[in-house]
Amino acid sequence: MKLQDTLTRSQKKICPIDGQTYRFYCCGPTVYGAAHIGNFRTFVLQDVFRRTLETGGTRTLHVRNLTDVDDKTIRDSQAAGKTLKAFTDQWRDKFHTDCEALACLPPHIEPSAVEHIPQQIAMIETLIKKGHAYASDDGSVYFKISSFPNYGKLSHLDERELDLGKTQNTRANSDEYEKDSISDFVLWKARRNEDGENFWESPWGQGRPGWHLECSAMIAEYLGDSFDMHSGGVDLVFPHHENEIAQSECACGGHFAAHWFHITHLLVDGGKMSKSLGNMYTLTDLEAKGFTAMEVRYVLIGSHYRKPLNFTLESLSGVKEALNNLAKSAAKIASNMGNETTLPSADFGVFQPAWDSLNNDLNTPGALGGIFTGLREASKFTGKEAAAALAGLNRILKALGITLPEISKEITDIPADIQTLADTRWAARSNKDWATSDKLRDELSTKGWAMKDGKDSYELSKS
Numbered sequence: 001m002k003l004q005d006t007l008t009r010s011q012k013k014i015c016p017i018d019g020q021t022y023r024f025y026c027c028g029p030t031v032y033g034a035a036h037i038g039n040f041r042t043f044v045l046q047d048v049f050r051r052t053l054e055t056g057g058t059r060t061l062h063v064r065n066l067t068d069v070d071d072k073t074i075r076d077s078q079a080a081g082k083t084l085k086a087f088t089d090q091w092r093d094k095f096h097t098d099c100e101a102l103a104c105l106p107p108h109i110e111p112s113a114v115e116h117i118p119q120q121i122a123m124i125e126t127l128i129k130k131g132h133a134y135a136s137d138d139g140s141v142y143f144k145i146s147s148f149p150n151y152g153k154l155s156h157l158d159e160r161e162l163d164l165g166k167t168q169n170t171r172a173n174s175d176e177y178e179k180d181s182i183s184d185f186v187l188w189k190a191r192r193n194e195d196g197e198n199f200w201e202s203p204w205g206q207g208r209p210g211w212h213l214e215c216s217a218m219i220a221e222y223l224g225d226s227f228d229m230h231s232g233g234v235d236l237v238f239p240h241h242e243n244e245i246a247q248s249e250c251a252c253g254g255h256f257a258a259h260w261f262h263i264t265h266l267l268v269d270g271g272k273m274s275k276s277l278g279n280m281y282t283l284t285d286l287e288a289k290g291f292t293a294m295e296v297r298y299v300l301i302g303s304h305y306r307k308p309l310n311f312t313l314e315s316l317s318g319v320k321e322a323l324n325n326l327a328k329s330a331a332k333i334a335s336n337m338g339n340e341t342t343l344p345s346a347d348f349g350v351f352q353p354a355w356d357s358l359n360n361d362l363n364t365p366g367a368l369g370g371i372f373t374g375l376r377e378a379s380k381f382t383g384k385e386a387a388a389a390l391a392g393l394n395r396i397l398k399a400l401g402i403t404l405p406e407i408s409k410e411i412t413d414i415p416a417d418i419q420t421l422a423d424t425r426w427a428a429r430s431n432k433d434w435a436t437s438d439k440l441r442d443e444l445s446t447k448g449w450a451m452k453d454g455k456d457s458y459e460l461s462k463s
């Protein structure tokens with residue numbers, strides 16, 4: 001498999017450093033509310049990446065953290081009148097439910113920031129000892145970015161002609177800041193009144209870790225100083241991942257991540273999602289509108305991860321039909337198998353181009369296109385050939401994490417004469433020959449069948 005690497009801006013081959021297990025880390029959710037479908041674009045694409053590796057026979061070790069302490073979790077837990085733990089546990093559980101519905105495989109390790117405070121304190125101590133961090137008068141600790149000449153290599157800050165020397169007396173205490181204001185960033189935040197009971201003891205007094213530190217500390221714990229891949233949404237490139245590189249390479253040595261996989265943002269109606277515009281959809285919002293989680297997953301993988309995905313409710317409406325068509329074609333191949341059974345196979349057969357697309361920079365829309373092309377070819381197969389095609393189809397669907405909807409037997413067992421009538425009527429309708437189209441619809445109706453017209457195809461049912 002080949003995949004774009006943010007650091008080198010080139011496509012690199014994916015193979016485990018240790019020759020055995022591909023070890024990768026994904027920045028997980030901040031558990032202060034339900035994740036939105038933008039977050040899920042990132043998590044679903046990371047899931048397809050993992051499934052593709054596993055389908056191709058590579059073992060994986062997937063680590064994804066939970067951010068359960070930061071400015072937002074503390075603020076909102078207090079507003080809700082709950083302890084930080086009770087509040088974040090509730091949103092962690094919701095996240096897990098949504099992930100399961102969206103068919104995202106659970107990570108092998110899911111560490112949380114609160115559970116790794118000692119490791120974070122130890123990393124700060126190492127950074128201070130090595131001259132990469134300093135404590136300020138109020139008991140906060142900052143990373144000194146002028147001590148790390150490579151700072152900015154991931155986001156290519158050098159091309160922005162920013163002079164690291166100028167940052168020496170500026171500091172950012174908040175977790176997020178803009179690219180044009182690079183400054184020393186906070187590793188340990190001294191306790192403030194608004195933190196309430198959410199603080200820990202440290203050599204610098206009471207406080208809590210800065211957001212960037214948790215990933216570095218958990219990566220050191222579970223993946224060591226060098227590992228295969230680090231991933232997240234594109235908003236994390238700067239400053240979050242840049243800061244992780246600085247912390248980890250300075251504290252642990254090593255080369256940190258060998259590959260950087262970033263997913264471009266999902267937009268809604270062409271713009272950024274925002275609560276005030278009322279277009280910040282969660283999975284629950286979409287389910288309430290009658291869509292299934294599998295339909296949402298299909299939309300999320302429907303465009304390439306390096307392009308923005310413009311989400312609209314209309315794009316979701318067409319998906320039910322696409323999934324039903326896939327299910328019908330699969331059922332047709334199954335009925336053409338006769339007495340043959342599908343055996344698990346290492347071969348993709350007519351779905352090889354779909355598999356190749358996935359391995360070519362995780363081209364998910366290419367893979368979906370390849371599935372439809374493969375199905376057209378496979379519809380002519382019978383017996384052993386049909387069985388092999390079905391095995392290939394199941395394999396590629398598993399790599400994409402797509403489960404097909406159940407369709408009623410009536411639909412799969414459409415008599416040949418009815419099918420021909422329907423196809424002829426569809427052709428007449430496509431040619432705007434309304435008279436013939438109406439006549440054939442009546443004829444179908446007399447024989448007990450109804451035809452529902454969609455945008456690109458139709459559905460037949462018993463009337």
Ligand code: AMP
Nearest residue numbers: 028029030038039041042232233265266
């Ligand atoms: P957060 O819970 O905000 O830390 O985000 C969890 C993941 O979702 C991170 O990898 C983010 O980069 C990613 N993310 C946030 N917004 C979007 C979006 N609109 N589209 C795709 N990914 C996003």
Ligand code: ZN
Nearest residue numbers: 027028215240
């Ligand atoms: Zn992170």
